[in-house]
Every structure is written in structure tokens, then in C-alpha cells.
Amino acid sequence: MSIDLKTIKHISKLSRISVDEKKAEKLASDLNSIFDFIEKLNELKTENVEPLTSVAETTLKLRPDEVKSKNLREQIIKNSPKDNEDYFVVPKVIE
Amino acid sequence: MSDITKQTLSELVNNIKEKKLSSLEVTKAFIDRSEKSKELNTYITEDFSNALDKAKKFDDNPNLDLKLPGIPMAVKDLFCTANLRTTAGSKILNNFIPTYESTVTQNIWNEGAILIGKLNCDEFAMGSSNETSFFGNVQNPIDKNLVPGGSSGGSSSALAAQLTPITIGTDTGGSIRQPASFTGTVGLKPTYGSCSRYGIVAFASSLDQAGPMAQNVEDCALLQEVISSYDQKDSTSIDFKRNQYSKELTKDIKGKTIGIPKEYRVDGMPKEIDDLWQKGIEYAKDCGAEIIDISLPHTNYALPTYYIVAPAEASSNLARYDGVKYGFRADGENLIDMYEKTRSEGFGAEVQRRIMIGTYVLSSGYYDAYYLKAQKVRKLIKNDFDEAYKKVDAILTPSTPSSAFKIGEKTNDPVSMYLNDIFTVPVNLAGLPGISIPAGHDVKGYPLGLQIIGKAFDEQNILNIAYAMEEKINFKNKITDWWIK
Numbered sequence: 001m002s003i004d005l006k007t008i009k010h011i012s013k014l015s016r017i018s019v020d021e022k023k024a025e026k027l028a029s030d031l032n033s034i035f036d037f038i039e040k041l042n043e044l045k046t047e048n049v050e051p052l053t054s055v056a057e058t059t060l061k062l063r064p065d066e067v068k069s070k071n072l073r074e075q076i077i078k079n080s081p082k083d084n085e086d087y088f089v090v091p092k093v094i095e
Numbered sequence: 096m097s098d099i100t101k102q103t104l105s106e107l108v109n110n111i112k113e114k115k116l117s118s119l120e121v122t123k124a125f126i127d128r129s130e131k132s133k134e135l136n137t138y139i140t141e142d143f144s145n146a147l148d149k150a151k152k153f154d155d156n157p158n159l160d161l162k163l164p165g166i167p168m169a170v171k172d173l174f175c176t177a178n179l180r181t182t183a184g185s186k187i188l189n190n191f192i193p194t195y196e197s198t199v200t201q202n203i204w205n206e207g208a209i210l211i212g213k214l215n216c217d218e219f220a221m222g223s224s225n226e227t228s229f230f231g232n233v234q235n236p237i238d239k240n241l242v243p244g245g246s247s248g249g250s251s252s253a254l255a256a257q258l259t260p261i262t263i264g265t266d267t268g269g270s271i272r273q274p275a276s277f278t279g280t281v282g283l284k285p286t287y288g289s290c291s292r293y294g295i296v297a298f299a300s301s302l303d304q305a306g307p308m309a310q311n312v313e314d315c316a317l318l319q320e321v322i323s324s325y326d327q328k329d330s331t332s333i334d335f336k337r338n339q340y341s342k343e344l345t346k347d348i349k350g351k352t353i354g355i356p357k358e359y360r361v362d363g364m365p366k367e368i369d370d371l372w373q374k375g376i377e378y379a380k381d382c383g384a385e386i387i388d389i390s391l392p393h394t395n396y397a398l399p400t401y402y403i404v405a406p407a408e409a410s411s412n413l414a415r416y417d418g419v420k421y422g423f424r425a426d427g428e429n430l431i432d433m434y435e436k437t438r439s440e441g442f443g444a445e446v447q448r449r450i451m452i453g454t455y456v457l458s459s460g461y462y463d464a465y466y467l468k469a470q471k472v473r474k475l476i477k478n479d480f481d482e483a484y485k486k487v488d489a490i491l492t493p494s495t496p497s498s499a500f501k502i503g504e505k506t507n508d509p510v511s512m513y514l515n516d517i518f519t520v521p522v523n524l525a526g527l528p529g530i531s532i533p534a535g536h537d538v539k540g541y542p543l544g545l546q547i548i549g550k551a552f553d554e555q556n557i558l559n560i561a562y563a564m565e566e567k568i569n570f571k572n573k574i575t576d577w578w579i580k
Contacts, residue, residue: 008451015410015454016417017447018435030448030509031455037510038399041468044475051470052477054301055526055551056288056331063327075194079421088419091430 003031099124100257104166104314107260111157111164118157118165122150122209125167129211129258134578135234137253139172140180140213149209161207162321169259171250172213173220174200174305175294179210183296184218184228184246187416187423187441197294198329199263199305199322206321214262215249218443219413220270220298222246223515224505227445232502235278236574237541241499244274247308251278254308255574261309261318265295267302268401269495269519272531275308276494276544279533279572281315281561282308284519286551287526288333291326299408300331302401302523312532312562317341319554338555346563349383353547353560354487358394359518361496367537368493375491375534375545375564382563387487391479396472397521398513403456403469404524409446410453416441448509477525484550489557492518494531494544518546528554532561533570540573 008028012019019027073086082089099121102110110116126143146167153165175181175193182188196204204210217227225233225248233248235241236256243252247264251274254262264271266284275282283306290305297303307318320341325334355376360369376386418424418437425440427433442450456465483490496517505512522529528551531544545564549557 003455007455011451011455011458014458015447015450016414016431016434016438017442017450018432018439027448027451031452033508033510034402034448034452034513037513038402038465040399041396041403041472044393044396044472046468046471046475049471049474051467052474053470054331055477055524056333058288058333060330061327061334072194076420078194079191081418081422081424090419091427091433093430 003028003035100128102260103310104260104317107166108164111166112159118150118153118209119147121165122146122167122211125259126211131579132256132258135236135252135256136231137214137233137249137256137258138169138212139182139184139215139230139249142179142210142212146209146211153207153209158207162317163203163206163208166208166260167211168203168208169212169214169253169262170200170210171216171247171262171264173216173265173296174263175296176200176210176213179213181213181296182230183220184216184230185442185446186229188296189229189423191421193294195294198291198324198326199295202322202324211259214253217246217248218446219296219409220246220265220267221409221445221449223269223273223512224500225249226502226506227443229443234578235499236578237278237499239577240502241541242277242502244277244499246270247274250308251275251280251282254278254280254310255572261307261314263305263318263322264308265303265305266523267298267405268523269516271306271308272494272519272529272544272546273515275531276533277499277542279542279570280308280310281312281530281532282306283315283319283530283554284522284528285319285323285554286528288331289323289528289552289554291324291329291332293326293328297412299405300412301408302405312558312565313341313344315530316344316558335552340555340558343555344562345559346382346566348560348563351384351489351556351560352387352487353379353384354387354389354483354490356389356391356394356483356490356492358391359492361517364496368496368543371535371543371545372493378564378567379491379560381567384560389483389487389490391483391521393472393475393479394521397476397524398517400469400472400476400524401520402452402513403465404473406449406453407457407466408453410450410457413446413450473524476521480525480527488550489560490548492546492548494518494546498537498539498541498543522548527551528557530557530561532565532568533572534568535570536573542572
């Protein structure tokens with residue numbers, strides 16, 4: 001299998017990480033060597049195997065639907081790179 | 096007492112309880128040594144003056160019934176600490192000051208310990224050498240220009256260099272056990288669900304576990320006792336009866352059965368690792384354990400499985416870093432451009448690589464071929480362990496396929512870096528507990544570790560085996576203080 005530059009550009013778009021040509025080439029080469037290594041899994045027949053989704057074999061516990069943390073507005077905003085009163089500020093989305 | 100920093104945790108606790116030492120004296124000693132050890136680059140954020148204030152306060156009104164009375168301690172910078180910067184080793188969290196505390200660190204402070212600083216680690220815990228940290232390489236106190244392992248490399252280095260008497264790390268694929276092995280210290284990865292993940296910067300949520308690192312097994316058991324708790328704030332935290340690990344610690348392991356998996360004898364493994372393993376088998380026999388050959392047939396598939404599952408979960412977990420709610424933001428022409436530049440400039444190369452792998456294996460058309468396939472193989476790997484544990488109580492393997500390597504030696508070849516975790520990754524995939532204990536030195540005098548893997552929730556048993564073997568091994572770490580001028 002081979003991951004080409006077009007695929008890298010596609011993944012970079014999905015990942016919301018911008019890549020220039022030089023970085024894309026390096027990523028293609030790295031990802032190809034990693035996927036060569038991953039291809040080993042195809043040696044195994046797994047049609048009848050149940051996928052393991054969690055090693056913690058417990059059902060999720062239910063709890064009463066109660067608000068326990070209140071008035072966190074200030075804490076939530078505190079670390080934002082840009083805010084205005086009670087809002088996060090982002091570049092304009094609607095013209 | 097001039098050699099405070101050489102004391103074990105239990106010695107320090109006893110000396111404080113018997114009022115032979117004050118918390119301030121102990122805290123000051125570790126801070127002084129940390130000040131002289133900047134060259135190791137173990138700290139990302141120091142909190143020394145607050146720590147001294149807390150130590151004074153403790154001494155004014157000491158509660159000597161606590162398990163860690165007035166004991167200073169630095170922790171991996173992956174644990175959120177309220178009002179103290181938490182970076183996860185990343186530029187993207189360079190200015191992040193949590194408003195809340197992780198459950199694991201809260202458990203530690205509740206037992207009287209005092210935070211002295213946050214320790215370096217691979218960016219978002221993705222690495223095996225601490226070289227992916229935005230805050231630079233960490234030196235291994237064993238030798239100059241040697242990696243301390245990773246991702247908990249600042250933790251292992253600070254512990255081995257006696258800058259902190261105990262510490263905690265996190266382990267997603269070996270990030271506690273491998274650095275412990277590289278620095279001649281003890282590190283335990285608990286059963287998945289034993290320690291709360293609340294407030295730990297997430298990497299791969301189905302694999303991440305916090306765990307203790309210490310100079311010896313007894314200290315490690317005590318710290319595990321403190322940090323392990325059922326926590327409603329972590330939906331995969333498991334409510335089981337936790338032992339008083341340090342109180343129940345025993346060297347009597349007569350009749351315990353220990354499995355030796357033949358698949359761990361990998362191609363190209365240095366002879367000294369194989370010799371160490373043989374020695375370990377002899378030590379276990381000397382302790383009265385019965386050795387049984389076992390097979391874990393899917394061992395070779397663990398790393399490829401891990402490198403699908405972990406990046407997939409990471410790509411999802413790290414989607415939250417968008418430059419809006421917290422952390423670094425790069426300016427952009429529009430919203431999408433801002434996201435893309437923020438993530439491109441905020442994440443380092445290894446993190447970007449893993450996000451890309453994860454995004455790819457989860458993307459439309461590839462999910463079944465990669466992610467679903469990996470989950471199925473993960474099941475086979477877990478089944479191997481379940482089968483083995485019908486015959487044995489624990490499993491003994493080397494911790495790593497080599498001793499610590501030089502800084503820069505493996506940075507250009509991601510796959511050779513990943514191979515470091517060949518013996519530790521299967522344990523995370525199966526959610527089991529594993530402990531690395533120092534067991535010898537290679538020809539260069541660098542430490543080597545042995546790993547004992549247990550059944551789920553059987554931490555006490557592997558701690559006991561480690562405790563018994565530790566006495567036989569009688570390991571002495573060779574630290575020369577070369578970095579102190």
C-alpha cells in the first residue's frame with residue numbers, strides 16, 4: 001500500500017492541520033513506513049472475532065441526573081486565547 | 096541529616112513521623128538538589144516557593160496519621176494541577192492553567208504530600224525517549240546524552256536523580272515501565288480502571304493509566320495504595336475492592352506459578368537481555384515460584400494493533416485543541432485557517448504524525464480495514480492472556496528489548512522508536528497490571544529491567560513477586576552526580 005501526496009492533503013484537511021509540500025513529503029514517507037509495519041495484521045483471519053471495544057468489562061453506571069458543578073462560567077472562559085464578556089471570540093464566520 | 100535525598104520514601108515518612116525531620120527540611124533538601132540539577136531538564140514548571148510555604152504550614156500543624164505526611168513530590172506534567180500550569184509537554188498548552196485538580200493528584204495531596212513541580216514528558220505522552228517534548232530533551236542521570244525513556248522521562252530522570260522521593264507517570268503503551276527500566280527505578284502500570292483518568296490530559300482513552308514510580312517496590316506499593324480509587328468522574332473507573340498494597344506486601348511467593356512466554360524471545364534481541372531474563376527466572380525459582388513455559392501467540396501483532404488503536408483515539412481526543420477554548424492560537428484569515436494554523440504550529444511533528452495516522456484509519460472507507468481489524472486483533476491478544484492465566488499467576492518478561500539509547504539515535508526512524516515498546520504494549524491492550532523492576536546492568540553499566548505482568552486487579556500479587564525478587568536481585572543504581580558542578 002502506498003499513501004500519496006493527494007491522500008496526505010486529504011488527511012491534513014480532515015485533521016485541520018495545514019501542511020506545506022515539504023512537510024507533506026516527509027509525512028508520506030513516514031506514514032508509508034508505519035503502514036507497511038501495520039499491514040502485518042492482514043496475516044490474521046478475524047472474520048469470526050468479536051472486536052474488543054473496552055477492556056473494562058463493566059456496564060456503565062447510572063447516576064441521578066443532578067447538576068453538581070455550578071457557576072463555572074468564569075473558570076471556563078479563563079483559559080481562552082480571546083474572549084469578550086461571556087463569549088469565546090473566533091474569526092468572523094458569517095458575512 | 097545531610098543525605099535526605101538519598102532516603103527512601105518509607106524512611107522519610109518514618110523520620111517525619113518520629114519528628115527526626117521536618118517537612119520543611121525534607122522539602123528544602125529536594126528543592127536544593129533540583130536547583131543544582133537544571134542540566135537534566137526534568138522540570139517544565141517549578142513550584143518551589145509555594146512548596147516551602149506548604150511545608151511550613153504542615154510543620155505548624157502536622158497530621159502524622161497521613162500516608163505521605165509533608166512529603167515533597169514532583170509529578171508528570173500530564174496531570175492537571177489547579178492553578179499551576181499544565182502543558183502535557185506541548186506548545187499548544189504552553190499557557191494552560193487548569194482550574195481543577197486531577198483525581199490522582201488530589202488523592203496524593205489528601206494524604207499530606209506537597210507538590211514541588213511539574214515534570215517533563217513527551218508531547219501528549221507520545222514518545223519513548225522524551226525527545227518529542229516542546230520543552231526539550233531530558234538527560235538520564237545514568238549517563239550524559241542518554242535518554243531517560245518516555246513518555247514519563249522527566250519523572251524517571253527526577254526520581255533516579257533523587258530530585259523527588261517518588262513520582263507518578265502515565266502509561267499508554269509502556270510510558271511508566273520503559274523509563275523506569277532505563278533509569279534503574281521501579282514503575283507500575285495498574286489495571287485499566289484502577290486509577291482515575293479524570294484530569295489527566297487524554298492520549299488514548301482505552302489504554303491510558305496513571306501509575307506510581309519509586310526507588311523500590313515498597314514505596315511503589317504505598318503510592319499505588321494512595322492513588323488508586325473508584326471515581327465517578329471517570330466513566331471507566333472500576334469499583335473493586337482495593338488492597339492496602341503496602342501493608343499486605345509479602346515476600347512469601349512460594350508456590351506461585353510464573354509463566355515465561357516464548358514469543359517474547361524476539362529476533363535480534365541482545366544476548367544480555369536474554370541473559371537477564373534467564374537470571375530473573377532463577378531468582379523467581381529461588382523465591383519459591385514455579386516456572387511454567389507459556390505461549391502468547393499473537394504477541395507479534397500487538398505493536399501494529401497499538402499503532403492503529405492509539406493514534407485513532409488520539410486523533411479524536413486531540414480534536415479539542417482548536418485555539419478557541421484554551422491553549423495556543425495562531426491567527427488566520429478565517430475560522431478554518433485559524434484552526435489549521437493553530438494545530439500546525441501548536442503540535443510537534445510526532446503528534447501531527449499520530450493525528451494523521453488516526454484520522455486516516457478512522458476515515459470513510461478505511462475504518463473496517465484498519466480500526467475494526469485492530470479491535471479484533473486486540474481481542475485475540477487479550478484472549479492469549481486469558482488463556483495463559485488459566486495456568487499461571489503471573490508472567491515474567493524483560494521490560495525493554497535494549498537498555499537506554501543515546502539522544503538523537505532513533506529520532507529519524509519512527510518504527511525503530513516504536514519497537515521499544517514491544518514488551519509493554521500488549522499489557523495495555525489487554526488492560527492488565529505490569530511492573531518493571533531494575534534487575535541488572537548491561538556491558539555499558541546501564542540499567543535493565545524485568546517486567547512482571549499480572550491478572551486484572553491482581554496488583555498485590557505482582558507487587559509481592561517484585562518485592563521477593565528485588566531482595567534476591569539486590570540492584571544498586573550507579574549514579575555519579577555528573578551533572579552537578
